[in-house]
Amino acid sequence: MKKFIIKRLLELIPVLFIITFVVFVLVYHAGDPVSLMLPEDASQEDREYMRESLGLNDPFIVQYANFVMDITRGNFGTSTRYDMDALPLVIERLPATFELAGAAMLVALAISIPLGIWSANRRNSYVDLFITGGSVLGKAMPNFWLGIMLILLLAVNYQAFPVSGRGTFMHLVLPAITLGTSVAAEMTRLVRSSMLDTLGQDYIRTASSKGVPYVKVVVYHAFRNTLIPVITITTLQLSILVSGAIITESVFQWPGLGMLLVQAVNARDMAVVQASVFIIAILVILINLITDLIYFIIDPRIKHS
């Protein structure tokens, strides 16, 4: 177990290294920050002095090393928009994003697990056709547009929910449904196919033929064994969840990391963009690590191999 965790943590190093490199190369080629920082009539000596003091005249490798050192100290630079350190700005937005992502994941699981199992058990029936069709439609519909339509219908026409913002439970409902359905669209299909796999196994036939009631077969025998693929599926949706959250937050003006990032990109606030991207990358990697650990605990086959 310990060895496993250490191995996985070590594997993160090259990944993080590549991410820093890509971001650095982009920033390095972004142009001269000095001309942005100094007034237009600054003299050539002032510019040169500024470049020297910022380390912009150093060779590429030295600048990259400094960049990585700064990041390891949590120093991503100062936000030009908020005039404060970028990292605390990003950290401050995390709870809102976690709240949205968590609620959306619950919505997604609540939709996709029952529907996936139901349609697998009624394969090729109208129920199956309807559910599969719905999941394809959910995939084809841009998630932000679904949000707009929900606002139009439930917030503008029926005024059942607030249009935007964060605060009460009612604020959370529409964004969570928007983000949740887009994740559920893909998950339902995957739960269905993994349930179909399980239902085709010999032990299911054995259980059915010795007279175990059908519902019990599905719940006790089939579903438990579908859980492992379901966990895999859930982590695979993570990237949809993150990119979806960025857009959903903008639609509903949800004050999370996604909205901060979009505003930062529009304002060319490089420090905040970098900090957000790193934090999100680290989060994604950590969550993947945690799911690997969950496998390790629930699936004895991995432990012994």
Add this chain to the structure above:
Amino acid sequence: MSEATSEVKKVKTYKRSGNVKLFLKLLAQSKTGMVGLFILISVTLIAIFADFIAPYSPTEPQLSDILVPPSWQEGGTSAYLLGTDNLGRDVFSRLIYGTRVSLIVGVLSVVVAGFIGLIIGVVSAYFGKWVDQILMRIVDAFLSIPSILFIMVILTIFSPSLTVLIIVIGLTTWVNYARIIRGEVLSLKEREFVKASQTIGTSHLTIIRKNLIPNVMSTFIVISTLSVATTIILEASLSFLGLGIQPPDISWGGMLNDGRDYLATHWWMGTFPGIAITITVLGIIFLGDWLRDVLDPRL
């Protein structure tokens, strides 16, 4: 020698025309596949002949006709089928022109991404060892960050234009191809015909070109088709966030962004572009799913 070559050529052409017929026959059996193809052909024709189909200029403001509702609603006129936007531009005409950006970005980004992904996937699997190690670490890095984040970093630095958008989306979405193609090639390179080619001293380049790439083509076509669908949504999302296609160029995502501010009072601006995206993407998914069933049921 020359006789033998011509014989081979004959067989090949015969097989090809046979394939096309078989293909069409299979397509005719699939309702969703036909619907998908029909949607895709229609959208393509609309994009090509937009100048002839659109009743109005999509960019010229008509300040006397601002925010006219769709024709069937009270206050709407038959002159503007789907109403007009906040600058008096015909929504229907703008939708027609919007097909261009969606298709161009959708298809060309997939070409860029597919090219990179195919090469990296094949090279990584075929050469193995440290080449594979390095390339797969890069793939891991790209996988751990959703591509929209990389795109945002790049768009912070370069202002978006059609070309920038195509390259940026292409450069950040190739990972999926690389991963799947690599898996395919890993098993292909253990097969006898590849081993045989290696034994008689065929160069690596020839093996890759003649033995490996043709055999991953069907998988590649399936992923590419389905990627066009996700790319169209990605472009629409970026344009919706104001990071994609900039006005006066027309994109469905940009139209939705405009419509967001008028949602409470003028529903049509934020509704129709979404329907257009959904129908187009649905068509591509239908076609892609059908292609997958026919070409590569394992995917």
